[in-house]
Amino acid sequence: MENNEILLKPAMSFAVLKILPLIFLALLFLLLAWYLSPFFVFFSIGTLAAGWYRLLYIxxxxxxxxxEVVRISRGIFFKRTDMLEIYRVKDYVITQSFILQLLGLMNLTLKSTDAENPVIWMVGIPESDVIDTIRDYVQEARKHNRIYEIN
Structure with a gap:
């Protein structure tokens, strides 16, 4: 990456936190398989497979x-890449639940004037001052493209 590009990915701890309910459900199915019927093992395997897929997707x-742009790529089997011109960003919101604060992570929401992507969520990214950099990029892009906001 160049010096002026920022690459962000959800943290592994965030992904594990998101699949934790599926892990507990898989363990519950294993207990049911032990006490009731061995067929519950298949439900446990299916739940673990869904958790693994979700972990990889995140x-x-x-x-x-x-x-110039914010590029969001998602997907495992079918990849989707959305691009948002940086000058279209209108507002920035950082949210941190208690657990995210403990893990040193944050969720960043970018609100824009783009019709296709009015809101972009960057979830589980490491806590940083990236919002200041994005704000600087937005101001510079608006100045460069001669875009003025009228309220």
Whole structure:
């Protein structure tokens, strides 16, 4: 990556946190298989497979912020890449639940004037001052493209 590009990915701890309910459900199915019927093992395997897929999907999300665009790539089997011109960003919101604060992570929401992508969520990214950099990129892009906001 170049010096002015920022590559963000959801943290592994965030992905594990998101699949934790599926792991507990798989363990519950294993207990049911032990006490009731061995057929519950198949439900446990299916739940673990769904958790593994979700973990990979979260970890394969990539957010690339450049001075011109924000590029969001998601998907495992079918990849989707959305691009948002940086000058279209209107507002920035950082949210942190208690657990995310403990893990040093944050969720970043970018609100834009783009019709296709009015809201972009960057979830589970490491806590940083990326919002200041994005704000600088937005201001510079608006100045460069001669875009003025009228309220």
């Amino acid at each position: 970890r394969k999300s990539i957010y690339l912020v450049t001075p």
